[in-house]
Amino acid sequence: MNINSLGLNLDAAAEAPATRTDFIAKAEPRPHPIRRRAILKAHPDVAALAGYDPLTAVITLGLTAGQTLIAAWLGWLGLSYWPLAIAVAFCVGAFANHALFVIIHDASHNCVFKSPTWNKWTAILADLPNGFPTAMGFRCYHMKHHSHLGDYDYDADLPSHWEARVFGRTWYGKAAWMFFFAVFQVTRLGRLRGTVPMWGRWTFINTVCVIFYDLAVVFLFGPNALLYLFASFWFSVGGLHPLGARWVQEHFTSDPEQETFDYYGPMNIVALNIGYHNEHHDFPDVPWTRLPRLKQMAPEFYDDLKTHESWVGLLFKFIFDPGYTLYTRVDRSSAALRRIGERTDARSSQASKPSKTI
Numbered sequence: 001m002n003i004n005s006l007g008l009n010l011d012a013a014a015e016a017p018a019t020r021t022d023f024i025a026k027a028e029p030r031p032h033p034i035r036r037r038a039i040l041k042a043h044p045d046v047a048a049l050a051g052y053d054p055l056t057a058v059i060t061l062g063l064t065a066g067q068t069l070i071a072a073w074l075g076w077l078g079l080s081y082w083p084l085a086i087a088v089a090f091c092v093g094a095f096a097n098h099a100l101f102v103i104i105h106d107a108s109h110n111c112v113f114k115s116p117t118w119n120k121w122t123a124i125l126a127d128l129p130n131g132f133p134t135a136m137g138f139r140c141y142h143m144k145h146h147s148h149l150g151d152y153d154y155d156a157d158l159p160s161h162w163e164a165r166v167f168g169r170t171w172y173g174k175a176a177w178m179f180f181f182a183v184f185q186v187t188r189l190g191r192l193r194g195t196v197p198m199w200g201r202w203t204f205i206n207t208v209c210v211i212f213y214d215l216a217v218v219f220l221f222g223p224n225a226l227l228y229l230f231a232s233f234w235f236s237v238g239g240l241h242p243l244g245a246r247w248v249q250e251h252f253t254s255d256p257e258q259e260t261f262d263y264y265g266p267m268n269i270v271a272l273n274i275g276y277h278n279e280h281h282d283f284p285d286v287p288w289t290r291l292p293r294l295k296q297m298a299p300e301f302y303d304d305l306k307t308h309e310s311w312v313g314l315l316f317k318f319i320f321d322p323g324y325t326l327y328t329r330v331d332r333s334s335a336a337l338r339r340i341g342e343r344t345d346a347r348s349s350q351a352s353k354p355s356k357t358i
Contacts, residue, residue: 085231130229
């Protein structure tokens with residue numbers, strides 16, 4: 001079932017999203033482990049899709065080399081060509097850096113090589129053109145996203161309450177939020193509970209490698225080269241670029257009964273199938289190259305799920321449709337469960353009151 005990305009699709013049974021002051025509280029467990037077990041029971045051969053795909057490492061080499069060469073060309077032109085660097089970053093570099101980020105994502109699940117060490121090196125290589133050390137930090141917090149999906153206390157993918165209050169209800173607020181998406185993601189880490197072993201040897205290696213790469217780019221090619229790489233990174237994770245809509249596509253919902261959405265459109269070719277997001281959450285151990293095959297092998301589990309047809313359309317819908325706010329996300333944290341209990345108690349109390357008779 002497809003959602004028209006430019007139309008309205010509000011859940012009449014839910015609180016009006018434009019007036020929502022909190023996330024969608026939900027007591028039900030995460031749907032993905034449940035569906036995974038059901039799929040494996042119905043299609044045991046799906047288990048063979050899990051594993052590794054070293055082709056991803058080859059793509060990583062090609063994309064990193066390509067981004068470096070484009071940066072060198074723009075650096076050779078000089079800083080006076082900075083508008084060209086921004087334009088090329090929006091039209092070309094963002095797609096390359098986004099694909100590299102998807103590779104970091106797959107490497108975080110150890111889906112490139114059997115060895116976790118080689119997966120980490122692949123992620124660090126893919127991280128070089130980003131200009132910022134993101135790979136190892138993402139690896140740590142992304143595992144929490146899967147194990148605590150939709151839990152405000154542990155899932156850094158949920159916006160913070162202050163983000164939702166300040167930016168979440170107006171079109172210009174949501175546009176600003178999309179533009180500065182990379183910054184907002186970093187600010188969420190301090191609110192999370194539990195211990196995440198982020199500051200370790202591999203984070204240090206990641207940081208040193210990216211810093212040396214940046215210094216080499218500036219020394220060899222000039223500042224315009226680094227500007228191109230920085231802009232490519234910025235547009236690849238938000239920056240009001242159509243690719244940024246995939247962060248909305250994944251878990252923002254106008255239907256509380258479905259908290260993860262897919263996109264099966266042509267941009268998956270350059271986005272390395274990141275649009276197959278239900279499939280990925282159901283089977284995070286399946287490499288990106290095999291996710292379409294997973295859908296084909298278990299169509300009865302995926303064909304009836306709601307999907308988005310267009311990232312471009314979704315970007316405009318998210319910004320301008322009041323049906324979308326930063327609160328249109330499922331939350332199953334302890335605070336959310338308390339809210340459910342309070343509402344249940346209030347309804348029970350109201351129902352127990354004797355009715356007035358005339």
